[in-house]
Amino acid sequence: xxxxxxxxxxxxxxxxxxxxxxxxxxxxxxxxxxxxxxxxxxxxxxxxxxxxxxxxxxxxxxxxxxxxxxxxxxxxxxxxxxxxxxxxxxxxxxxxxxxxxxxxxxxxxxxxxxxxxxxxxxxxxxxxxxxxxxxxxxxxxxxxxxxxxxxxxxxxxxxxxxxxxxxxxxxxxxxxxxxxxxxxxxxxxxxxxxxxxxxxxxxxxxxxxxxxxxxxxxxxxxxxxxxxxxxxxxxxxxxxxxxxxxxxxxxxxxxxxxxxxxxxxxxxxxxxxxxxxxxxxxxxxxxxxxxxxxxxxxxxxxxxxxxxxxxxxxxxxxxxxxxxxxxxxxxxxxxxxxxxxxxxxxxxxxxxxxxxxxxxxxxxxxxxxxxxxxxxxxxxxxx
Ligand SMILES: *[C@@H]1O[C@H](CO)[C@@H](O)[C@H](O)[C@H]1NC(C)=O
Ligand SMILES: *[C@@H]1O[C@H](CO)[C@@H](O)[C@H](O)[C@H]1NC(C)=O
Ligand SMILES: *[C@@H]1O[C@H](CO)[C@@H](O)[C@H](O)[C@H]1NC(C)=O
Ligand SMILES: *[C@@H]1O[C@H](CO)[C@@H](O)[C@H](O)[C@H]1NC(C)=O
Numbered sequence: 001x002x003x004x005x006x007x008x009x010x011x012x013x014x015x016x017x018x019x020x021x022x023x024x025x026x027x028x029x030x031x032x033x034x035x036x037x038x039x040x041x042x043x044x045x046x047x048x049x050x051x052x053x054x055x056x057x058x059x060x061x062x063x064x065x066x067x068x069x070x071x072x073x074x075x076x077x078x079x080x081x082x083x084x085x086x087x088x089x090x091x092x093x094x095x096x097x098x099x100x101x102x103x104x105x106x107x108x109x110x111x112x113x114x115x116x117x118x119x120x121x122x123x124x125x126x127x128x129x130x131x132x133x134x135x136x137x138x139x140x141x142x143x144x145x146x147x148x149x150x151x152x153x154x155x156x157x158x159x160x161x162x163x164x165x166x167x168x169x170x171x172x173x174x175x176x177x178x179x180x181x182x183x184x185x186x187x188x189x190x191x192x193x194x195x196x197x198x199x200x201x202x203x204x205x206x207x208x209x210x211x212x213x214x215x216x217x218x219x220x221x222x223x224x225x226x227x228x229x230x231x232x233x234x235x236x237x238x239x240x241x242x243x244x245x246x247x248x249x250x251x252x253x254x255x256x257x258x259x260x261x262x263x264x265x266x267x268x269x270x271x272x273x274x275x276x277x278x279x280x281x282x283x284x285x286x287x288x289x290x291x292x293x294x295x296x297x298x299x300x301x302x303x304x305x306x307x308x309x310x311x312x313x314x315x316x317x318x319x320x321x322x323x324x325x326x327x328x329x330x331x332x333x334x335x336x337x338x339x340x341x342x343x344x345x346x347x348x349x350x351x352x353x354x355x356x357x358x359x360x361x362x363x364x365x366x367x368x369x370x371x372x373x374x375x376x377x378x379x380x381x382x383x
Contacts, residue, residue: 021150023157025348026104027079027087028138028209030131031163033110033326035075038066038089039126040110046124048110053308054295058316058329068110070294070322071329074215075106075161077336083347084159090134097145104158105138107131113167114196117180121171128164128200132207139207155208159348162201163215165250168193169242170220170325186238190245194253201253205261213343216250216270217243218327218335222279224293225302225324233291235279247272271338278320278334285334288318295323 029035033048040046041064050056050068058071066089067073076086087104088095095105111125112118119125126134143151172178173189184192197214204212220226221239229236247270254268282290294313295306302324303310313319322328327335 021146021153023146023150023154024102024350025084025157025159026100026102027075027084027106027159027161028104028135029075029087029106029108029161029163030128030135031075031106031108031161031215032112032165032167033068033108034166034215035073035106035108035161035163036066036068036089036110037073037076037086037106037108039091039106039108040124041066042089042091042093043109043124043126046109046111046122048119048122048125049305050110052306054306054310054312057312068323068326069329069332070316072332074332074336074339075108075163077333078161078213078340081336081340081347082159083350090138097141100138100142101146101154105135107134108163111167111171112164113172114164114193114200115168115172115180117178118168118172120178128162128197132200132203135204136207152208156210158209158211160204160209160212161215162197162204162212165193165217165246166220166243169217169239169246170223170225173242174239186242186245190242190249193246194249197250198253198257201257201266202261205257205264210263211265212267213339214250214254214266214268215339216247216268216272218270218272218275219243219279222276222291223325224291224321227291228301228324240276243272267343269339269342271335271342274338275320275331275335278331282320286318287320287330288315289313290320292319293321293323294319294328 040048041051050066051064053064055064056062056067059065059067079086085103087106088099090105090107107126109126111122112127114128116127116129118127139151139155142154173180173184175181180189219235219240220243221236226236226239227233251268254266258264258266278285278287279290282288294316295310297303297310304324306323316328317330319328320331
């Protein structure tokens with residue numbers, strides 16, 4: 001694959017000068033547990049894990065694969081819809097330059113946030129700054145492989161997803177063990193998040209990210225974990241209001257960046273309203289339960305994670321939530337469809353690719369590595 005890609009590039013260079021690189025369009029995904037496809041499995045000390053049954057029960061062979069859901073993530077579904085391959089986890093040992101050129105990379109890590117200090121009690125996770133640092137390493141590898149000019153084109157042509165923020169509230173600001181919970185108020189904390197996110201998106205722009213989607217937050221005060229905080233079992237209104245402020249400010253931030261940064265298509269989208277409606281009227285959307293996790297451990301609530309001893313609901317497609325934090329595959333499908341509607345994008349036309357990778361294969365067979373020496377990226381020092 002790489003051989004033919006290089007010869008194509010060479011041909012294009014000699015005959016037409018531009019474009020240099022008939023590279024495939026791939027995705028680079030930055031996110032938290034809602035987008036993690038296996039990074040945390042390789043962070044052996046991380047307490048945010050989806051490595052036990054019944055995670056992944058409705059995905060591929062049904063074994064845990066690192067996704068914090070029974071099935072697909074929102075980013076999986078949107079990427080499939082766009083006709084793009086599913087990028088493997090950055091820490092997947094089979095990741096090579098050839099795999100990256102064919103599939104992109106997913107840096108998402110359960111417990112990660114926009115802020116470095118978010119999710120500290122999970123011990124190990126990649127926050128967004130760390131994920132961007134890892135992406136920079138990926139760029140160096142690709143430059144060394146195909147040359148600076150072709151790499152520039154490859155990274156400018158790629159699609160970018162940035163989907164973090166929930167943990168900055170749930171596992172930082174709203175927890176009194178974190179300094180941020182007393183240093184800021186609701187308004188100044190959202191401003192702090194936006195200033196940080198703006199710097200991060202500018203860093204990505206400087207590294208060539210031109211087509212970027214940022215996902216907003218859902219009604220996170222209605223996740224089962226938040227509901228058990230009140231005796232009534234109602235949604236936490238303050239938490240929901242924080243998500244709404246985040247979305248409002250995020251939308252403004254992205255509009256501002258898109259007008260100031262040349263050649264950039266930046267889009268912010270959230271599915272807050274539709275998810276809130278699903279939660280209030282589950283049967284209208286074909287769900288039967290919108291307030292408790294499908295995977296639960298008897299009457300013990302919250303059951304922080306889904307484990308082999310947990311009991312599953314009878315029909316997983318009827319539950320909005322898979323565990324205390326995360327939506328089910330069915331709910332993710334609904335969220336993805338809403339975002340697709342909002343972003344209004346078209347399918348990516350892979351003209352340079354002779355045979356597109358099968359969209360539904362979660363574990364693409366990697367091409368054998370040309371270089372037997374281990375990539376410097378496979379053994380990062382997460383912090
Ligand atoms: C956040 O973490 C990154 C590396 O993980 C580091 O380079 C950066 O200085 C940190 N930023 C802040 C504001 O602490
Ligand atoms: C924007 O695109 C034009 C035309 O392709 C190019 O000449 C210019 O260098 C680009 N600017 C940036 C900042 O990428
Ligand atoms: C879900 O289905 C059960 C059994 O059919 C029914 O008793 C219950 O009221 C339903 N719940 C909702 C929220 O529709
Ligand atoms: C994709 O590109 C091919 C060749 O240029 C064209 O025939 C086809 O209509 C395009 N498909 C879409 C969905 O744009």
